[in-house]
Amino acid sequence: xxxENISANKxxxxxxxxxxxxxxxxxxxxxxxxxxxxxxxxxxxxxVLYWLSGLTCTDENMMQKAGAQALAAELGIAIVAPDTSxxxxxxxxxxxxxxGQGAGFYVNATQAPWNRHYRMYxxxxxxxxxLIESMFPVTxxxxxxxxxxxxxxxxxxxxxxxxxxxxVSAFSPISNPVNCPWGKKAFTAYLGRDxxxxxxxxxxxxxxxxxxxxxxxxDQGEGDNFxxxxxKPEMLQAAAKASGYPLTLNMHxxxxxxxxxxxxxMEQHIRFHAANLTD
Amino acid sequence: xxxENISANKxxxxxxxxxxxxxxxxxxxxxxxxxxxxxxxxxxxxxVLYWLSGLTCTDENMMQKAGAQALAAELGIAIVAPDTSxxxxxxxxxxxxxxGQGAGFYVNATQAPWNRHYRMYxxxxxxxxxLIESMFPVTxxxxxxxxxxxxxxxxxxxxxxxxxxxxVSAFSPISNPVNCPWGKKAFTAYLGRDxxxxxxxxxxxxxxxxxxxxxxxxDQGEGDNFxxxxxKPEMLQAAAKASGYPLTLNMHxxxxxxxxxxxxxMEQHIRFHAANLTD
Numbered sequence: 001x002x003x004e005n006i007s008a009n010k011x012x013x014x015x016x017x018x019x020x021x022x023x024x025x026x027x028x029x030x031x032x033x034x035x036x037x038x039x040x041x042x043x044x045x046x047x048v049l050y051w052l053s054g055l056t057c058t059d060e061n062m063m064q065k066a067g068a069q070a071l072a073a074e075l076g077i078a079i080v081a082p083d084t085s086x087x088x089x090x091x092x093x094x095x096x097x098x099x100g101q102g103a104g105f106y107v108n109a110t111q112a113p114w115n116r117h118y119r120m121y122x123x124x125x126x127x128x129x130x131l132i133e134s135m136f137p138v139t140x141x142x143x144x145x146x147x148x149x150x151x152x153x154x155x156x157x158x159x160x161x162x163x164x165x166x167x168v169s170a171f172s173p174i175s176n177p178v179n180c181p182w183g184k185k186a187f188t189a190y191l192g193r194d195x196x197x198x199x200x201x202x203x204x205x206x207x208x209x210x211x212x213x214x215x216x217x218x219d220q221g222e223g224d225n226f227x228x229x230x231x232k233p234e235m236l237q238a239a240a241k242a243s244g245y246p247l248t249l250n251m252h253x254x255x256x257x258x259x260x261x262x263x264x265x266m267e268q269h270i271r272f273h274a275a276n277l278t279d
Numbered sequence: 280x281x282x283e284n285i286s287a288n289k290x291x292x293x294x295x296x297x298x299x300x301x302x303x304x305x306x307x308x309x310x311x312x313x314x315x316x317x318x319x320x321x322x323x324x325x326x327v328l329y330w331l332s333g334l335t336c337t338d339e340n341m342m343q344k345a346g347a348q349a350l351a352a353e354l355g356i357a358i359v360a361p362d363t364s365x366x367x368x369x370x371x372x373x374x375x376x377x378x379g380q381g382a383g384f385y386v387n388a389t390q391a392p393w394n395r396h397y398r399m400y401x402x403x404x405x406x407x408x409x410l411i412e413s414m415f416p417v418t419x420x421x422x423x424x425x426x427x428x429x430x431x432x433x434x435x436x437x438x439x440x441x442x443x444x445x446x447v448s449a450f451s452p453i454s455n456p457v458n459c460p461w462g463k464k465a466f467t468a469y470l471g472r473d474x475x476x477x478x479x480x481x482x483x484x485x486x487x488x489x490x491x492x493x494x495x496x497x498d499q500g501e502g503d504n505f506x507x508x509x510x511k512p513e514m515l516q517a518a519a520k521a522s523g524y525p526l527t528l529n530m531h532x533x534x535x536x537x538x539x540x541x542x543x544x545m546e547q548h549i550r551f552h553a554a555n556l557t558d
Contacts, residue, residue: 009539016539067346223289260288260295
């Protein structure tokens with residue numbers, strides 16, 4: 001396997017770097033970014049926070065706009081941001097912004113033409129952490145977080161792999177995709193019309209039946225245009241109540257779906273993960 | 280005059296807003312962004328930091344990538360970011376990224392075809408502050424800062440209007456434009472081949488003969504690809520030494536020309552301006 005370093009920027013005493021590598025899960029070249037805090041250059045191994053971005057995004061949105069590096073540098077945490085889908089001319093796509101490239105939804109697709117490349121669940125759960133832990137000075141302590149479609153991905157992945165993550169957080173997650181237009185469209189395409197296959201990718205359904213817990217933090221803006229139709233945090237809240245899941249859901253008056261919201265509360269998320277990662 | 284609010288995002292308890300207005304200086308519609316900290320919603324008037332961006336940028340680069348809002352909210356400072364040039368189909372332009380739209384260089388052009396619209400100096404020094412101070416809950420205390428071409432603009436504007444600004448700062452400024460390719464190309468086009476007209480837009484020449492001082496902070500990455508050919512901070516340092524100008528120039532090993540560098544040291548710049556604005 002060849003992996004190529006394609007950019008490097010010093011940031012808060014550490015390094016932001018982008019890499020391209022051939023993905024065995026996705027059968028295409030993938031780019032990811034990593035922020036390595038200064039501690040990682042000083043002989044220490046640091047824990048890793050994985051960040052999953054939302055529809056239309058790449059590894060760059062969070063690294064450029066979320067303002068996470070200051071805290072990651074202070075607290076000694078690496079951040080890894082994968083892309084949001086497989087990419088390339090030979091990778092199936094759709095004209096919509098909410099299906100195909102940029103919209104992988106962190107599932108393993110079972111339906112043609114998606115099932116060859118769209119295996120973001122496997123990529124994020126298995127391939128990427130193995131690569132990161134073999135290449136960089138990091139421990140095997142992991143946290144996972146994300147925004148919108150990526151918040152959905154983070155919650156689903158943490159709940160299905162509770163031994164692999166110390167903590168999970170989300171901004172404005174798609175909390176109940178089986179019951180919203182974005183989720184129904186993507187799951188129909190990637191997983192097929194049989195909705196029984198959808199439940200393993202729905203954070204509210206998983207949380208309701210959970211018996212092993214990962215500390216979970218969710219922040220949601222009340223001024224978010226997608227709140228009622230697409231995001232439905234109340235379904236997650238109800239599921240947490242039913243199972244006793246350790247979920248903290250914070251609603252914020254006036255905040256929208258943008259990175260201006262994410263940046264405003266990123267410090268609390270990084271501190272939450274740091275507290276769990278360094279237990 | 281009609282001014283239109285075209286976006287609003289809650290951010291760190293305050294508001295990021297974009298406006299469009301017809302500019303009398305530039306003879307075109309202009310967009311700017313303002314960050315109003317929470318103090319401005321609570322009946323207080325706050326001082327203003329003006330931010331001038333670099334080549335190819337708009338009001339959005341700094342607002343999305345610099346991570347300044349956290350500190351502006353903490354310290355009670357508004358931030359205003361104008362665009363980097365006049366814009367529009369009837370505004371003269373050039374195929375180069377370093378001339379024409381996106382590359383106004385904060386001068387008043389005297390040469391055709393630029394002289395009708397390219398009057399960013401007047402816009403930033405006069406029109407925009409008058410507009411801001413008439414529309415928003417701000418005091419008349421001003422600071423000014425910028426990056427690269429915008430660092431050049433901030434230094435020039437502060438030195439030519441020392442009574443109007445409490446402090447000035449720059450990241451990676453074009454410190455001696457009369458002696459670098461970016462500056463020579465732009466000044467030849469906007470100001471003509473007679474280089475005697477260039478001196479009033481050169482930070483190092485202005486600093487060398489300055490008799491009234493504005494506290495000045497400059498940060499520069501030593502890994503910046505443009506350092507030697509385009510930026511020349513050593514010329515600014517020498518000028519400050521000659522005139523006794525209160526300049527602090529910090530060189531930083533490994534940092535480049537990007538917003539990853541800017542974000543890493545933005546807190547120090549905001550605190551520097553806050554200390555001068557609230558004297």
